[in-house]
Amino acid sequence: MKKEMGENKSLFYKKNNYFDEITKQEEKNLENFSKDYINFINKSKTEREACKESKQLAINNGFSEYNFGQRLKVGDKKYFINRDKSIILFKIGKNNLEEKGIKIIGSHIDSPRLDLKPQPIYEDNGFCFFKTHYYGGIKKYQWTTIPIALHGVVVLENGEKIEISVGENDDEPIFYISDLLPHLASAQMQQKASELIKGEQLNLIVGGKSYKSEEIKEKIKLNILKILNQKYSITEQDFMSSEICAVPAFKAREVGFDRAFISAYGHDDKCCAYPSLRAILDSDSDDTVMVILADKEEIGSEGNTGAQSKIIEDIIDEICLSLNKNSRLTRSRSKCISADVTSCYDPNFPEVFEKNNAAKVSCGTCVCKYDGSRGKSGSNDASAELVGHIREIFSKENIKWQTGELGKIDIGGSGTIANYIAKLNIDTIDIGLPVLSMHAPYELISKADLYSTYKAFSAFIK
Numbered sequence: 001m002k003k004e005m006g007e008n009k010s011l012f013y014k015k016n017n018y019f020d021e022i023t024k025q026e027e028k029n030l031e032n033f034s035k036d037y038i039n040f041i042n043k044s045k046t047e048r049e050a051c052k053e054s055k056q057l058a059i060n061n062g063f064s065e066y067n068f069g070q071r072l073k074v075g076d077k078k079y080f081i082n083r084d085k086s087i088i089l090f091k092i093g094k095n096n097l098e099e100k101g102i103k104i105i106g107s108h109i110d111s112p113r114l115d116l117k118p119q120p121i122y123e124d125n126g127f128c129f130f131k132t133h134y135y136g137g138i139k140k141y142q143w144t145t146i147p148i149a150l151h152g153v154v155v156l157e158n159g160e161k162i163e164i165s166v167g168e169n170d171d172e173p174i175f176y177i178s179d180l181l182p183h184l185a186s187a188q189m190q191q192k193a194s195e196l197i198k199g200e201q202l203n204l205i206v207g208g209k210s211y212k213s214e215e216i217k218e219k220i221k222l223n224i225l226k227i228l229n230q231k232y233s234i235t236e237q238d239f240m241s242s243e244i245c246a247v248p249a250f251k252a253r254e255v256g257f258d259r260a261f262i263s264a265y266g267h268d269d270k271c272c273a274y275p276s277l278r279a280i281l282d283s284d285s286d287d288t289v290m291v292i293l294a295d296k297e298e299i300g301s302e303g304n305t306g307a308q309s310k311i312i313e314d315i316i317d318e319i320c321l322s323l324n325k326n327s328r329l330t331r332s333r334s335k336c337i338s339a340d341v342t343s344c345y346d347p348n349f350p351e352v353f354e355k356n357n358a359a360k361v362s363c364g365t366c367v368c369k370y371d372g373s374r375g376k377s378g379s380n381d382a383s384a385e386l387v388g389h390i391r392e393i394f395s396k397e398n399i400k401w402q403t404g405e406l407g408k409i410d411i412g413g414s415g416t417i418a419n420y421i422a423k424l425n426i427d428t429i430d431i432g433l434p435v436l437s438m439h440a441p442y443e444l445i446s447k448a449d450l451y452s453t454y455k456a457f458s459a460f461i462k
Contacts, residue, residue: 101333359404373413
């Protein structure tokens with residue numbers, strides 16, 4: 001009877017909490033990996049910073065810069081920086097490209113934020129403001145009354161590039177977006193949540209002191225411009241050739257008495273980008289492996305630094321040219337993990353999830369066969385054969401994983417870079433962490449899911 005019960009149980013599939021089964025050594029490894037991730041994400045508020053930090057980690061692990069036309073050989077470890085906003089790393093393995101293809105992991109390093117407009121600065125009734133334009137899908141009301149930092153670059157007329165970072169250190173000022181006090185908000189509270197705060201109301205308070213001048217009316221604006229000119233040598237016109245991002249001035253923090261979770265700005269998608277990066281840095285695979293950390297995913301992967309750029313295909317072509325292999329055949333033999341986050345089942349909002357197919361917290365990395373919206377519109381929809389291949393790898397390497405989808409069919413949808421890699425005739429599947437409060441200024445993930453994702457990516461390229 002006991003044997004029969006055991007056999008019957010094996011017919012069922014159940015998601016199990018990683019923390020129920022984890023060994024002491026695994027938990028120690030998990031904590032160490034989480035600390036490294038916290039350090040990485042605190043230094044990587046923008047795609048430029050994430051690219052810079054990834055480059056340094058690559059150099060520390062024996063990678064050198066690749067330039068087009070450079071001959072490659074087995075054993076080479078290279079990185080390619082694309083306009084300081086995305087990075088591609090690759091190792092040349094000894095296995096035949098035309099038989100084994102390339103093992104690719106692609107994630108993105110941009111996150112929802114507020115960008116300064118080309119002419120951002122103005123004065124109004126005792127305040128100096130910067131006007132912003134939101135980037136990516138956000139709930140605008142979540143960005144009011146929180147501490148904001150400014151990160152970015154300004155390119156002067158002579159070509160000099162000035163880096164800016166203000167608001168992260170305790171001795172630096174922060175910036176602020178106001179909201180209406182509840183005593184006067186009766187009309188506001190009757191509006192739809194999407195209209196509580198309008199895009200043109202996301203104005204940063206950046207100053208309030210006057211510059212002593214009889215000739216200038218906008219004395220507060222002049223004072224701010226004077227400060228910026230003294231510190232960064234910039235003028236109002238220089239904002240036109242700048243990329244300055246307003247991001248939450250929050251540090252990543254452990255959450256809960258047991259420290260099981262991590263909250264941070266930009267988990268989407270750096271909680272997948274960092275495991276991708278670490279997987280290739282730690283890899284000793286005989287296959288050729290590649291990690292893509294792309295820009296612009298939050299606005300459709302457009303532009304020459306996004307996943308739709310031809311740069312990915314060009315790098316693969318260059319590798320094949322050096323090794324005298326057919327690029328088209330190599331791509332057809334290649335496999336890619338599109339490393340991006342999915343939604344985590346939230347017991348506070350059960351009505352938007354379909355429980356059987358929702359990703360659960362701490363149950364391991366999440367395999368998403370498809371994304372898209374409603375009738376799978378815009379989805380890559382990985383083949384059964386590819387999912388079976390991933391299952392086989394994860395089973396062999398004892399990876400803790402689960403399946404998931406974003407939410408109920410008719411409620412919403414999402415997209416990743418999977419479509420753009422798949423268009424190169426590369427088998428592609430979405431795998432990544434479940435995230436709570438995705439696209440909020442402060443998101444939450446489980447350390448168990450973070451570490452499981454690293455192990456899954458490492459197993460894939462092993």
